[in-house]
Amino acid sequence: xxxxxxxxxxxxxxxxxxxxxxxQGKTVQSVLEHIGFKGIGAVHVGKYLEIELPDxxxxxxxKRIDEACHKILSNPVIEDYQFTIE
Amino acid sequence: xxxxxLQFPASNCDQDALHAVVGVLGQQGRxxxxxxxxxxGFDAVIIPGGFSYGDYLRxxxxxxxxxxxxxxxxxAAEGKPVLGICNGFQILCEAGLLPGALVRNRSLQFRxxxxxxxxxxxxxxxTAQIPADKLLRVPIAHGEGCYFADEATLEKLKANGQxxxxxxxxxxxxxxxxNPNGSLSNIAGICNEARNVAGLMPHPERACEPVxxxxxxxxxxxxxxxxxxxxxxx
Numbered sequence: 046x047x048x049x050x051x052x053x054x055x056x057x058x059x060x061x062x063x064x065x066x067x068x069q070g071k072t073v074q075s076v077l078e079h080i081g082f083k084g085i086g087a088v089h090v091g092k093y094l095e096i097e098l099p100d101x102x103x104x105x106x107x108k109r110i111d112e113a114c115h116k117i118l119s120n121p122v123i124e125d126y127q128f129t130i131e
Numbered sequence: 132x133x134x135x136x137l138q139f140p141a142s143n144c145d146q147d148a149l150h151a152v153v154g155v156l157g158q159q160g161r162x163x164x165x166x167x168x169x170x171x172g173f174d175a176v177i178i179p180g181g182f183s184y185g186d187y188l189r190x191x192x193x194x195x196x197x198x199x200x201x202x203x204x205x206x207a208a209e210g211k212p213v214l215g216i217c218n219g220f221q222i223l224c225e226a227g228l229l230p231g232a233l234v235r236n237r238s239l240q241f242r243x244x245x246x247x248x249x250x251x252x253x254x255x256x257x258t259a260q261i262p263a264d265k266l267l268r269v270p271i272a273h274g275e276g277c278y279f280a281d282e283a284t285l286e287k288l289k290a291n292g293q294x295x296x297x298x299x300x301x302x303x304x305x306x307x308x309x310n311p312n313g314s315l316s317n318i319a320g321i322c323n324e325a326r327n328v329a330g331l332m333p334h335p336e337r338a339c340e341p342v343x344x345x346x347x348x349x350x351x352x353x354x355x356x357x358x359x360x361x362x363x364x365x
């Protein structure tokens with residue numbers, strides 16, 4: 046049995062939709078301002094995921110990762126996602 | 132009647148839910164492990180509270196793909212009753228059996244206390260025996276119970292009478308102070324369009340006997356039982 050060596054990585058960012066109240070983001074923003082980072086705008090707290098891919102089939106993975114994001118890695122009711130494959 | 136109480140890794144209200152239907156209501160029932168693949172012989176499904184799969188990724192996101200959820204989808208499609216409590220509500224939303232989603236409490240705090248809920252629609256299997264003016268005093272225990280749905284979905288829920296319960300104060304008013312988690316329209320629980328699938332964040336199974344400080348939750352299980360009995364008689 047050979048170990049799978051990652052050839053590429055999918056890098057996925059999931060963020061709360063604008064319409065969803067993001068109390069974490071608001072709290073981080075107020076703490077940032079409190080400790081001196083004045084003049085910043087809204088903060089949005091999301092998630093970052095990395096998936097190791099075993100080959101260089103970027104086009105094929107583009108479709109499959111998109112499906113994974115839609116099906117489980119994000120909830121389209123409350124979150125948006127974006128990803129790159131590199 | 133025979134109740135299936137689903138059990139996922141890190142379910143923690145499964146025994147309480149089973150006790151409510153078997154010990155208190157005197158019905159049949161058993162725990163159904165999430166890897167089982169059949170609901171044959173069951174008349175109702177309860178998805179209990181807890182932290183299935185450690186709430187990884189999102190609450191309910193992983194549990195939704197457990198083997199038992201395929202038969203739950205079929206069970207629901209056949210018009211049989213499914214009740215999701217707390218994490219069970221979150222799982223039903225993730226599974227698409229109920230609209231919307233539960234997100235982080237607006238306060239960011241885990242809220243563990245008794246609240247009052249008002250029954251908004253009495254024409255469902257889960258609410259039919261709750262007197263119109265009766266406020267239910269039931270416990271909540273959650274960090275992610277803030278109900279969210281987009282505007283169109285929310286309008287549809289209200290127009291169809293799918294909002295079953297709202298958080299209220301002791302006077303029965305749905306105020307901001309009485310909303311423990313920031314849920315839109317103070318929503319504590321909803322049902323699907325067909326009205327056979329419902330979810331709520333409060334724990335009726337922890338309020339079925341006076342010794343627990345409230346027996347109001349029992350009205351929800353009795354409603355369900357009454358509806359199932361009537362349905363069985365045709």
